[in-house]
Amino acid sequence: MSGLVTGIQGGFYYAPTIFARVKNSMRIAQEEIFGPVVCVLKFDSDEEAVELANDSIYGLGGGIFSSNTARAERLARQIRTGTVWINNYHAFGDFCPFGGYKQSGTGRELGQSGLAEYTQIKRIHVNSFPAVESNFTMAILSDQTKFAFTQYQCPTNVISGHGCLASIYKEIINLGCRRALILTDPGVRKAGLTQLVQDALVDFCVGVFDGIAQDTDLEIVDAAADLARSLQADCIVSVGGGSVIDTGKAVCVTLKNGGRANDHIALFRLQEPQTPHIVIPSTAGTGSEVTNVAVIKSKMAGRKVYIVDTRIVPNTAILDPRFTLTLPPVLTATTAMDALTHAVEALTSTLAQPICDGQALQAIRLIRENLARAVADGRNEKARGNLQIAATMAGWAFTIAQVGLAHAMAHTVGILHRVPHGAACGIVLPKVMRFNVDFAADKLALAAQALGVNTAGLDERSAALAAAEAVEALMKEVGHPLKLREVGVPEDSLLMCAFHAIADIPSLFNARPVNDPQEVFELFQQAY
Numbered sequence: 001m002s003g004l005v006t007g008i009q010g011g012f013y014y015a016p017t018i019f020a021r022v023k024n025s026m027r028i029a030q031e032e033i034f035g036p037v038v039c040v041l042k043f044d045s046d047e048e049a050v051e052l053a054n055d056s057i058y059g060l061g062g063g064i065f066s067s068n069t070a071r072a073e074r075l076a077r078q079i080r081t082g083t084v085w086i087n088n089y090h091a092f093g094d095f096c097p098f099g100g101y102k103q104s105g106t107g108r109e110l111g112q113s114g115l116a117e118y119t120q121i122k123r124i125h126v127n128s129f130p131a132v133e134s135n136f137t138m139a140i141l142s143d144q145t146k147f148a149f150t151q152y153q154c155p156t157n158v159i160s161g162h163g164c165l166a167s168i169y170k171e172i173i174n175l176g177c178r179r180a181l182i183l184t185d186p187g188v189r190k191a192g193l194t195q196l197v198q199d200a201l202v203d204f205c206v207g208v209f210d211g212i213a214q215d216t217d218l219e220i221v222d223a224a225a226d227l228a229r230s231l232q233a234d235c236i237v238s239v240g241g242g243s244v245i246d247t248g249k250a251v252c253v254t255l256k257n258g259g260r261a262n263d264h265i266a267l268f269r270l271q272e273p274q275t276p277h278i279v280i281p282s283t284a285g286t287g288s289e290v291t292n293v294a295v296i297k298s299k300m301a302g303r304k305v306y307i308v309d310t311r312i313v314p315n316t317a318i319l320d321p322r323f324t325l326t327l328p329p330v331l332t333a334t335t336a337m338d339a340l341t342h343a344v345e346a347l348t349s350t351l352a353q354p355i356c357d358g359q360a361l362q363a364i365r366l367i368r369e370n371l372a373r374a375v376a377d378g379r380n381e382k383a384r385g386n387l388q389i390a391a392t393m394a395g396w397a398f399t400i401a402q403v404g405l406a407h408a409m410a411h412t413v414g415i416l417h418r419v420p421h422g423a424a425c426g427i428v429l430p431k432v433m434r435f436n437v438d439f440a441a442d443k444l445a446l447a448a449q450a451l452g453v454n455t456a457g458l459d460e461r462s463a464a465l466a467a468a469e470a471v472e473a474l475m476k477e478v479g480h481p482l483k484l485r486e487v488g489v490p491e492d493s494l495l496m497c498a499f500h501a502i503a504d505i506p507s508l509f510n511a512r513p514v515n516d517p518q519e520v521f522e523l524f525q526q527a528y
């Protein structure tokens with residue numbers, strides 16, 4: 001054989017040999033020869049070289065020689081071998097993992113990965129509640145509708161009272177920030193409220209974004225996040241109602257985690273604190289300044305979508321009643337009905353618990369005592385301040401206990417017919433209270449007392465029904481719309497609305513199970 005070495009007989013020696021004009025399909029190219037033999041194959045492009053290199057059942061090592069290191073690195077990433085040397089060959093280091101792809105061995109020697117071969121990974125899952133009746137995941141799969149655990153988290157620093165806006169300077173410093181971007185909407189800006197905040201922030205304000213539409217959408221969040229990035233903002237200050245605050249929450253998540261807003265629509269995925277967020281609410285209602293949810297419209301999905309996470313609860317809420325003095329009567333009434341709906345639905349939800357019950361009942365009381373006063377005299381600062389506190393307390397209650405069917409119905413007419421959220425909540429709430437009466441009579445009877453109903457001599461069920469009447473009476477007193485027809489919902493869409501609402505997440509927590517579209521359709525008809 002040509003490769004035998006002359007002068008060395010009686011052993012297995014082979015002279016170094018180069019094979020030219022080899023094709024990759026040949027056995028000599030495909031098998032590992034463990035001898036001083038090399039095959040030469042030609043290629044015309046980087047892609048062809050990668051294709052040749054990868055056309056093998058083996059993948060231990062490879063090498064690239066080039067005067068262009070960047071190009072060589074690009075190819076190295078595409079070659080499926082355990083090691084690729086660039087402008088070198090067969091250099092080893094005890095800190096470098098060694099091992100192959102495909103049929104060139106299992107695992108790795110050397111380096112961190114080599115040590116990992118001597119370890120096993122174990123997952124230990126600990127459910128913090130050993131009792132089955134306190135275990136959310138177990139209970140949700142069972143017939144058990146009520147959970148027996150109580151947990152309460154309210155991480156927001158809430159500051160309330162006339163002039164408390166001034167504390168924003170200290171709050172920004174405490175959060176370790178220096179470059180605040182204000183988010184707001186044109187109505188709030190026109191009312192002069194944004195300027196108040198700019199004045200309070202002095203040189204900590206790097207810009208204002210006021211392009212937030214009612215019921216914000218993902219594109220608006222992206223536009224605000226782009227501006228925040230270009231200004232290198234390190235915190236967000238949201239000045240406005242729920243539309244602004246929810247935009248702020250989603251912007252904070254997008255800034256922290258990169259990408260677009262739609263990438264972050266998820267439940268309980270965030271691992272770290274988000275971009276700091278200070279909130280100054282200017283409506284009477286959402287409580288979003290302390291809640292763990294951002295509700296955003298997705299044009300692509302044709303519905304409202306949610307980020308739900310404890311990590312998005314704002315750091316600071318500044319409840320300065322001066323920010324709600326300019327809110328027109330009709331918006332005062334409708335946004336306060338949003339808060340009342342939070343309170344009633346948290347009180348009756350399947351996740352209700354005693355701490356939330358207390359928050360919810362006090363919120364209901366404060367709304368009953370102050371709403372008509374604030375509507376009659378928008379500049380009644382005491383009434384305004386109490387409504388802000390009611391909204392915050394209702395927000396706390398529903399963050400833990402969730403809401404129910406009234407919210408699912410309100411979200412639906414909000415997305416399909418642009419009905420403002422608070423107005424829709426108010427219109428459907430008494431109907432849903434009656435629907436739930438046999439599943440939450442005890443709680444609704446408590447709500448009746450908080451609404452000022454004299455329940456003496458009434459059985460629980462009658463008191464519960466009286467609560468629904470008291471809500472309707474309050475709405476009439478403050479000029480709140482009473483029918484869906486008044487707010488632009490077409491009658492022929494009610495059935496479609498029912499199917500939509502039944503699939504909305506809050507339905508899951510409603511006191512009475514929501515599983516029949518016909519029943520929800522009838523509720524929409526009653527509210528029409």
Ligand SMILES: NC(=O)c1ccc[n+]([C@@H]2O[C@H](COP(=O)([O-])OP(=O)(O)OC[C@H]3O[C@@H](n4cnc5c(N)ncnc54)[C@H](O)[C@@H]3O)[C@@H](O)[C@H]2O)c1
Nearest residue numbers: 187188215241242243282283286288291293295326327421
């Ligand atoms: N994340 C939550 O916990 C939560 C809870 C409830 C509702 N929401 C969401 O909040 C949104 C509704 O928020 P909203 O009801 O606060 O209304 P909004 O933020 O949509 O504001 C309504 C209108 O009121 C005007 N306005 C606000 N404050 C004013 C003031 N002081 N003076 C004059 N005009 C003022 C605004 O310019 C706007 O035109 C909905 O998208 C809803 O889904 C979120």
